[in-house]
Amino acid sequence: MEITVNGKPRHLESPTTIIGLLELLGINPKTVVVERNLNIVPRDAMESEPVAEGDSIEIVRLVGGG
Helix, strand or coil, X not given: CEEEECCEEEECXXXXXXXXXXXXHCCCHXXXXXXXXXXXXXXXXXXXXXXXXXXXXXXXXXXXXX
């Protein structure tokens, strides 16, 4: 399956969810906001939200500080 993650093409061997993609990328889901095809994925929906062929995923890391 071919998708785009943060503007770069990526091949996935098998279907997955947003949480599965984050795990594959080694990203803690509590530290990011995920946008799928221009829509923010609610944190409580990440486990069930599928990643589909051609999806455009943007992962934004949250940064704290002052």
